[in-house]
Amino acid sequence: MKRRILGTAVAILSGLTLFxxxxxxxxxxxxxxxxxxxxxDEKDTSAAEKTEASSDGLVYWSMWEATEPQGQVLKEAxxxxxxxxxxxxxxxxxxxxxxxxxxxxxxxxxxxxxLFDEDIDRVNxxxxxxxxxxxxxxxxxxxxKTANAGLINACREVGGGTLKSIPYQPNVFAMFYNQEIFxxxxxxxxxxxxxxxxxxxxxxxxxxxxxxxxxDAYILSNFGYHLSRINGYEKASEIVKEGKWDDPSVLEVxxxxxxFAKKGYFSEQIASNVWPAGQNQELxxxxxxxxxxxxxxxxxxxxxTGEDFSWGCFSYPAVKGGKDGVEASNYGAQVFAINKKSKxxxxxxxxxxxxxxxxxxxxxxxxxxxxxxxxDNKDWPKxxxxxxxxxxxxxxxxxxxxxxxxxxxxxxxxxxxxxxxxGGSITAEEFVANxxx
Numbered sequence: 001m002k003r004r005i006l007g008t009a010v011a012i013l014s015g016l017t018l019f020x021x022x023x024x025x026x027x028x029x030x031x032x033x034x035x036x037x038x039x040x041d042e043k044d045t046s047a048a049e050k051t052e053a054s055s056d057g058l059v060y061w062s063m064w065e066a067t068e069p070q071g072q073v074l075k076e077a078x079x080x081x082x083x084x085x086x087x088x089x090x091x092x093x094x095x096x097x098x099x100x101x102x103x104x105x106x107x108x109x110x111x112x113x114x115l116f117d118e119d120i121d122r123v124n125x126x127x128x129x130x131x132x133x134x135x136x137x138x139x140x141x142x143x144x145k146t147a148n149a150g151l152i153n154a155c156r157e158v159g160g161g162t163l164k165s166i167p168y169q170p171n172v173f174a175m176f177y178n179q180e181i182f183x184x185x186x187x188x189x190x191x192x193x194x195x196x197x198x199x200x201x202x203x204x205x206x207x208x209x210x211x212x213x214x215x216d217a218y219i220l221s222n223f224g225y226h227l228s229r230i231n232g233y234e235k236a237s238e239i240v241k242e243g244k245w246d247d248p249s250v251l252e253v254x255x256x257x258x259x260f261a262k263k264g265y266f267s268e269q270i271a272s273n274v275w276p277a278g279q280n281q282e283l284x285x286x287x288x289x290x291x292x293x294x295x296x297x298x299x300x301x302x303x304x305t306g307e308d309f310s311w312g313c314f315s316y317p318a319v320k321g322g323k324d325g326v327e328a329s330n331y332g333a334q335v336f337a338i339n340k341k342s343k344x345x346x347x348x349x350x351x352x353x354x355x356x357x358x359x360x361x362x363x364x365x366x367x368x369x370x371x372x373x374x375x376d377n378k379d380w381p382k383x384x385x386x387x388x389x390x391x392x393x394x395x396x397x398x399x400x401x402x403x404x405x406x407x408x409x410x411x412x413x414x415x416x417x418x419x420x421x422x423g424g425s426i427t428a429e430e431f432v433a434n435x436x437x
Contacts, residue, residue, distance in 0.1 A: 219273075
């Protein structure tokens with residue numbers, strides 16, 4: 001169902017400082033991505049080969065690799081935590097594949113694991129039965145005083161009304177763009193409607209640039225966002241889950257993308273781009289202007305773009321007569337959770353606070369080009385300054401891909417045909433007919 005977060009836009013801005021590293025793999029199509037660096041899931045064998053810590057310490061299974069910026073900061077934080085508190089921590093860097101495939105069997109087998117982290121939806125939905133209720137610990141430590149209020153609400157919502165996880169590395173999914181191309185094309189304001197996006201793309205194309213790119217990892221989000229803009233998420237999800245391809249809104253989405261394809265707004269490689277071709281070879285190299293992706297994107301391509309790349313961001317545009325507008329987006333976070341069988345829950349919560357408050361939350365933000373989770377940490381990396389206007393308007397939370405991947409059996413078929421549609425090889429009517437087959 002559609003997810004509504006309480007509070008005004010101002011409250012969301014102060015609490016919903018969203019960012020996480022993410023990028024998806026085929027194995028996680030129905031959830032928000034964890035990080036595009038998950039494509040390299042080589043283990044830190046010195047840590048991953050361990051299964052338990054000493055009896056007086058904590059065992060923490062991490063979704064990161066030890067070589068990633070997040071892993072490096074968390075390792076430093078663990079060492080500082082132990083030095084300050086005297087509590088040993090056995091941190092095991094499992095990587096995304098390692099934790100997604102190994103955590104549940106380990107928990108079922110009774111492996112000594114005190115806390116772990118992963119995506120907000122995966123932790124609360126897939127592993128919800130293993131989570132400790134954190135309401136009392138949060139209250140006893142006055143945790144919410146400077147917490148990310150919007151995401152705390154989101155954690156309670158996906159946790160069935162109870163706080164069972166603590167957010168960090170928040171993320172938001174939106175249109176990221178090259179400000180320099182916008183300037184050269186004379187696009188002076190970010191598009192807020194589909195018609196405004198059309199006009200902007202025409203200027204960008206006339207200036208000699210590719211207006212929009214995408215790839216096999218992210219292209220379906222375009223379909224999902226447009227369908228949810230028209231219907232709202234709940235109805236859009238019903239259409240996809242139940243295969244209601246005769247619904248007029250499906251053809252409406254297809255017509256909109258067929259029109260853009262005919263106008264030459266999409267990359268010539270959009271029908272065949274395999275991640276990360278769109279972001280690395282087109283957006284980051286300055287030939288394409290716009291890419292629907294997550295706020296982890298600047299971190300993923302920083303070695304290509306360098307520090308001088310001028311990042312812009314706007315919410316997926318509203319469509320004429322649609323139910324939702326720019327106030328709706330997929331947003332979330334990575335979260336920490338405590339195993340309900342842990343005998344050291346208070347120490348585990350202390351470690352979570354150490355990660356998500358103050359110095360190490362700020363360092364994690366700067367090192368990974370992320371937005372801080374602690375509301376007292378006001379400095380966002382410059383690459384994300386234009387995410388703030390998007391945050392100010394967010395009121396409605398879409399799940400990952402905004403309905404497009406809610407039917408896993410249809411996902412590959414929908415993707416194949418949507419890529420063909422954007423590439424111009426099939427018409428809108430053929431797109432719908434292929435889905436009905």
